[in-house]
Amino acid sequence: MVKVNWRPNFSASALHAAQAIALEAGVADQELLMALAPAAGQLHACLSEWLQGSVARGWRTLVGLSAGIESNQALAEACLAKWGLRQATTTSRIVRLAGAIADVEAAMRLVQPKLLEQLSLRARPIQEQWLGYGQGLTAHLRRLTDPQWLVEEAEAILVHPVLGGGGYALADRNRFTFEAVLTNPLSELPEVLRVAWLAAQLQADLPRYTEGLGPFRAEPVVALAMLPVVLAAAEVMELSRCEEVIIQLAIEHWQIAIPQRDDVSSLLLPWWETYLQTRPAWPIALKALDKMLHDQ
Numbered sequence: 001m002v003k004v005n006w007r008p009n010f011s012a013s014a015l016h017a018a019q020a021i022a023l024e025a026g027v028a029d030q031e032l033l034m035a036l037a038p039a040a041g042q043l044h045a046c047l048s049e050w051l052q053g054s055v056a057r058g059w060r061t062l063v064g065l066s067a068g069i070e071s072n073q074a075l076a077e078a079c080l081a082k083w084g085l086r087q088a089t090t091t092s093r094i095v096r097l098a099g100a101i102a103d104v105e106a107a108m109r110l111v112q113p114k115l116l117e118q119l120s121l122r123a124r125p126i127q128e129q130w131l132g133y134g135q136g137l138t139a140h141l142r143r144l145t146d147p148q149w150l151v152e153e154a155e156a157i158l159v160h161p162v163l164g165g166g167g168y169a170l171a172d173r174n175r176f177t178f179e180a181v182l183t184n185p186l187s188e189l190p191e192v193l194r195v196a197w198l199a200a201q202l203q204a205d206l207p208r209y210t211e212g213l214g215p216f217r218a219e220p221v222v223a224l225a226m227l228p229v230v231l232a233a234a235e236v237m238e239l240s241r242c243e244e245v246i247i248q249l250a251i252e253h254w255q256i257a258i259p260q261r262d263d264v265s266s267l268l269l270p271w272w273e274t275y276l277q278t279r280p281a282w283p284i285a286l287k288a289l290d291k292m293l294h295d296q
Contacts, residue, residue, distance in 0.1 A: 008119035
């Protein structure tokens with residue numbers, strides 16, 4: 001089983017919420033939206049100015065690094081270095097970014113003063129589900145992909161559920177963010193499957209699996225590839241079904257980024273069925289899906 005270490009994190013929660021607001025992902029909590037919007041806008045302005053076409057990736061880096069760095073100044077320095085702006089990492093830029101991060105945290109603290117306590121409470125049901133189903137799910141995932149595909153241990157950064165089921169893998173940090181919802185919002189998609197789906201993406205940074213994929217395409221391709229895999233494992237355990245309608249439901253509910261086309265869910269199932277019939281090496285299967293997704 002993949003050992004999951006659960007970590008509620010205030011900074012990551014605040015920045016995750018700011019990201020959702022800045023990227024207009026559909027935050028329903030109007031109080032939170034109003035409280036964080038000004039600070040989120042300032043932080044987004046920094047990223048837009050410095051990163052241009054890579055703003056979304058910049059947000060992911062910021063949220064991912066925040067879970068392991070307490071000092072906002074150190075976080076700002078680490079992000080600027082990660083973004084390839086080391087030469088431009090002047091004191092004024094560090095101060096500006098650290099200040100914008102601090103403003104987001106202060107706004108979050110006003111509207112959610114007991115956030116860490118709430119996240120700890122919300123974590124208990126999913127921890128119990130993972131203890132109950134995690135071993136079976138990961139065994140099937142290894143059988144269906146590659147024996148070495150799954151990591152042995154991962155870190156789940158629990159964040160406030162501003163989107164009702166969001167989260168993404170951060171393979172270079174061996175961690176994933178996980179919006180801690182209280183119950184299973186959809187009976188067709190138990191939350192334990194979202195854990196399995198996120199944990200199963202943490203090898204996306206290994207060249208032996210994703211070297212042949214296009215630039216910046218490894219993460220989104222792996223995220224989509226793992227949908228039918230996880231649902232097939234869930235079907236064996238009678239937790240869900242591997243069907244196109246369920247794949248589409250997961251894409252929508254788990255906030256999965258997809259290529260600019262409207263037939264992604266209908267492509268995934270034929271790709272998966274072909275894989276099961278031919279059983280090529282897992283890296284070859286990922287390349288095939290990449291080609292299907294990006295050929296017009």
